[in-house]
Amino acid sequence: MTYSDAGYSKGMIPRDYQSRPLGSFAARSTLKLTPRSEWKDRIAEKTENQSWIWDRCKAIVPILDQNGYSWCHGFGPTGAAMCAREMAGLPYKELSASSVAGPVTNWNKDMGQYIEADMKQIQDVGIAETSFVGMLTNDRRVWTAEAQANAALHKMKCLDLDTNNYDELVTCALMGIPTIWGVNDWGHCIYGGVKLRYNTDGSVHIMGVNSWAATWGDGGTMWTGERKQHMPNEAYALLVSDSQ
């Protein structure tokens, strides 16, 4: 099933880097990039050690389902947030993508948004647990003071990653940092970098995790790569800032 077949409207509005350049709303990452000459060995090493993000998270973090809402800009970061928490050793909590996307769209389920808006929401307001705000709801009445207080417990700091920089995405994956992707050829936001694959032709592919239910793609996931379809154009990362 393709994006168009699914009947989803485009939920991600591409970022205007002219008016909102890198580092304008969050810290710019200064990761030292892993040399390409090391990729093959590093991938083999991480596969042997089972140290990929997906090795740890696939049995714990659910594949989300935005079910026709145009809120991929909230679902991608929320999935990444749950993975980041798991990598940090925090207790599993099901976090609500609607608690992110709802407030930044005025609870309009058909409204797309810049990913940055959702990232700022997570950074400044936080993400509520689904016991306070359902995973998929556009009922603004759930955004109570209690829900907002719960969200504040799950604020995360954002890192602004370079645009169209495959080396940085691969480096993050090797470092155990999940990334949020804006994919312009898809008009879509997902998260990924949870695993890498070295191919026989020498190319390296990177795994993305969609929010169109586990029935989509390969159990809800997909592979892409440099100059491949759905190669990310925008990228962000989240840093865990609580230990509860």
Place this chain on the structure above:
Amino acid sequence: MNEGQKNVWRAILLAVAIGGIGGVYFYTTSPVDVGPPIPIVDPSPVDPPEPTPITPTGVAILILTDSINFDDVNRGQVEAIYAKACRDWADAHCDRDAMTGQPEFRVLDRQSGFHEKDVKWKSVVTEYPPKRYPWMYLSNGVNGTQGDVRNSVSEQISLYKKWGGE
């Protein structure tokens, strides 16, 4: 001793003095100098001073990374933090939080700071300010260690077992 012999000795003494001063200068200004070594992580056979335990009965581990300045992290340390063998050891041996049941094992990022409610972990970092990252603290309820994350999975596991048991 004639004047020529005296001059030879003067030259030798001068060379030794300059060498000494130069050595001190290099020691104190070398760009790779990161301050005095953290004695606790030195893999010497002498047991280091004991960190204050934060769990009275069991093992607690805190690892602090620095995502913005990851330059000093080598690949072995990344594996030592995230490899299944290391995480499985932590899951099996770390004390459990009374409320959540979660193992007392955290990998946090210094750039994100600590939540105001994170008194326990924050106090560890206050008491033992990390000299460089990734940094780790391990307490077994009686004593423990703190300092650099090891450079390989096997070294990290050995450290865990030394202080946390088989």
